Each structure stands twice: as C-alpha cells, then as structure tokens.
Amino acid sequence: MKRTTLNHTVTVKIKTLCTVALLAATAMTPASALLAKPAAVVADAASQQQTACACFNVEVIGEGPAVILIPGVASSGDVWQSTVEALQADYQLHILTLAGFGGVKPIPMQNWGEGYLALQQQAILGYINKQQLDKPVVIGHSLGGYLALALAAGAPEQIGGAINVDGLPALGALFSQNSAPPENVTTDSDSKPAQRGGFDPMAMARSMASDPGWQQRIASDMTRSDGPTSGRVMGELMRADLRPQLAAIRVPVLTLGALQHGAPYSTPEQVQANYEQQLAKAPAAYHRFAFARNSKHFIMADAPDWLNQQIRQYLTEHHQG
Template identity: 80%
Template structure:
C-alpha cells in the first residue's frame, strides 16, 4: 500500500505548489483554449456543448481539462448532447474567489451543476465524472436522484482520506516522503510533475497532457480541493442512491505495491453502502488512474453500453 500513500502525499504537495511553479504559463494557456460557453449564475466551470440527443455531463478531475474526454466525445456526439465541463481553477479556467466557496468547493460545485441542469432545462442528464468528477457524480446520484438519470464514476472514491488512513495503518505507519518511483524526495522544490503523471498514466502522450494541465491550473485551488477530498466522506450518503450508477476502477493505480485484488477490494469496501440494485462495478485491470489514457477503448465501451441501457 506504500505507493498509494506516497503518491497521494506527493499529489497534495504538488498541487499546493503548482501556483508558484507555473503561474508564468497560465495566461498563454488561456489564450490557446477554444471558445466555451461559461456558466452564468456562478463562474464555477466552463462548458463546451457538442452533439444532439439525450444530455450527458462530463466532469474531469483535479487540475484536469474537459479535453480528457475527447475520445468519449468523438464516440458519443452523434447520439448525445454532451456538456463537457472544466471546473474553476483548473487547466486555465479562472479560479473561484475562495471567499465565495461557502461550505466548500465540493458543495459549491454540486449546487452549481444542479443549477446548470435547471437553467439549461436538461431532462435528467447522465453525469459522468473522473476522479474528483467521479466523487461529484456519486454525490449527485445520492443527493439529487430526482434530477439526474444515472451516473458513471470513473476511478473516484467516496472517502479518499479514509482509504489513506487505512493504507497508512496497514503500512505500519510509514510516513517517509518518497516519489512514486521510490526515490527520496529531498525537498519541496524537488517535486517532479512528470513522476506524478507517470504514476497516474502509462501512456507517454497522456503524461505530457497531465503535466500541461497541472501547469495551467491554480495551485491554491488544487491544493485546497485535494484537502477537501481528503476530509470528505460520502459513504453514509451512498445508501440514498436511487438511480443506476456504474463505478469503473483502475486496478494498476497502486502498482507495484498493491495488487489488483487489493485495489478492487478497496473499491468494494468504499462503495459497500451503495444499494446493489442500483450500483455495479467494472474494473480495468491494466490501467492506472487515467483510464481514458491507458484503456480508452474499454472505457468507451463501458460508457456506451451503460448509456444504451438507460435509453432502453
């Protein structure tokens, strides 16, 4: 379990540092982004709308752009109206002023997404989210089942901090700071974004994309959101799920220190409160955290089949 602990520690550190490390590139990156439709009531995200048909909302994770969904968009745009989000503070989107976070970023985004659904008059969209987006998809399935039709959680967890504590205990409390390739991290200034990207995707082009999105993201937002995710615990609310939910897990996310069987068991334990009649799992055995990078065909097949069942 050491890889999970060290990777997560490094991620929290990294995202807290990115604002100081990469602020010089933010304005240029924003100029390169394609035009988007900005959500009006609250600048909580930028949205690009593509295609026609039943509505599907696609939400990326911390320090990620909506472009992570491009292969999924290409597959689905002929049959669905896709609302592709990039959340505030990430990948060149202007951060929310922290005094406007209210109960926190996670709660603010949940309310903003529900408001967007209402204002755009979307008829019970399916919500698909990766990582942080997966957490939000689970939260909406539990807390607003009357508003959405279904949800897909791509490698997100309802209680990240609880898993961190559990794995720390199983690792005999080891807390030495190392990077994901097991080399000591000498100091805060020695953080290597590429090492982090390699721990989350095996595909080299995607590693470059992940790093680029990190450099375009607001470090203060990323660090505080990771802190919220570490404190959040959605598990007691999962029993309220009343719409179909699919969780797609990446079984190489803890490699080489955790076996695929251990990673799968963690998912099943974390989501045990979700009613079996509404929730099911599928696992990408050879993928790290960014399943869209390491197993895109498998991911898109799972999404397409799930959406087809909702239409049937």
C-alpha cells in the same frame, strides 16, 4: 440551451456562474435543502454580475440525450476527447472544466462558502435547471467521479444516473488505512504545486498514465491549473466522506475502477477490494462495478476503448431519452 437546437457538429462555449450572495444565503442551509433548490444558483448569479465568478466552463457538442462530463483535479475537459468522439453522434455532451483547473480562472477562496465540492454540486444542479436538461447522466473522473456519486445520492430527481470513473467516496479513509497520502499530493491550501519544492508534474503524470503523450497532457493541465485551488481541493477530498449517503442512491450508477494504482496498494486484488468496501453501502439494485485491470488512474489514457465501450453500454441501457 435545449438539446434539440444543437447539431452534433456545433460546439458552444458557456460560463456557468456562482455568486457570493448565494453562498452567504446558503451557508447555513442543510445539504438536502440545497439539493432541492438548484434554480437559485444560476438565476441569482445573472442578477448579480458584479459579485459573480465562473464555477466552470462548458463546451456543448452533439445532440440527443444529455450527458455531463466532469474531469478531475487539475484536469481540463480535454481528457474526455476520445469519449466525446465516441458519443457525439448520439448524445448531447456537456464537457466541463472546473474553476481553477486547466487554464480556467479560479474562484476566490473566500467565495467557496461551505467548500469547493458543495459549491460545484450546486453549480452543476443550477446548470441542469437553467439549460432545461432532462435527467442527464453525469460522468466524472476522480474528483468528477466523487461529484457524480454525490449527485446520484443527493439529487436523483434531477439526474438520470452516474458513471464514476476511478473516484472514491472517502479518499482520506483509504489512505489512513493503508499509509500516508501518495507522493506529490498536497493538502496545503497555500501550496503551488508547479512551484513548490519536490513537486514534479511529469513524475505524478507517469504514476497516473502509461502513455507518454498522455503523461505530457496530464502534466500540461497541472501546470495550467491554479496551485492553491488544486491543493485545497485535494484537502477537501481527503476529508470528505460520502459513504453514509450512498444508501440513498436511487438512479443507476456504474463505477469503473483502475487496478494499477501502486502504493499504498500491493495488488490489483487489493485495489478492487478497496473499491468494493468504500462503495458497499450503495444499493446493489442501482450500483455495479467494472474494473480495468491494466489501467492506471487515467483510464481514458490506458484503456480508452474499454472505457468508451463501458460508457456506451451503460447509456444504451439507461439513457435513451
């Protein structure tokens, strides 16, 4: 799908595939080598439909330079609605909902290979190659922000840049230096958040956004997501540590941080310091910060105009196609 063939009033839905065979073939391959060979992900899937599963669903809206939008754990691509409205006249937007989240069928865990994070990185690179996207900018929230940072560090030849919306390269390290993981977050791969005792989707949603309508939207996405996938992916994020790889970034990266996170933080200043410490290895020539002081985790809920202004400014400076 080439961007010149789409009008901004058209929406196209796509399923991108990953395969058991590909995972078996790449399970012992170094990450750097995997990042260098994205074409196999989709091409191999096309020839082995019987063993394939969807890594994510995609909606394509608009025309112009390509931008990929990735939501977080237990979120759908709908969280990007205001950003889509702000950008669709000037950019071709590829809006992902990752497998297992927001009503998209989960990937069987035995097919995850090295893990969900690595699998999704490869599927996104395969999608870029298959759709012949010309160095798209990758914008991600939370888990999506982690993936955006990983692609900026590992695949600078294939993406034009990244915007990390309230994601961290080493989530577990943050909590280990402050306190226990936040309430209601599970790392148990067998847990089912909407069904296990003590988990309240609305309580979690209220901790991540101030607007009541957005709280309901976030909670709805959680209940439509696969509990075991959500729990196991959170476990992966708690163990993951991208910090050593950040020094390899050679494309422009913008990190947008939300400063009203609450426990285990005490002040917005401490939250900002945590961001700056975690991303200290990203070269200053390629990376900068901006912070939403009065926003919780879902900046698109609490500060949508600010978020979209930051994104549009970045794209104007770095992604004119």
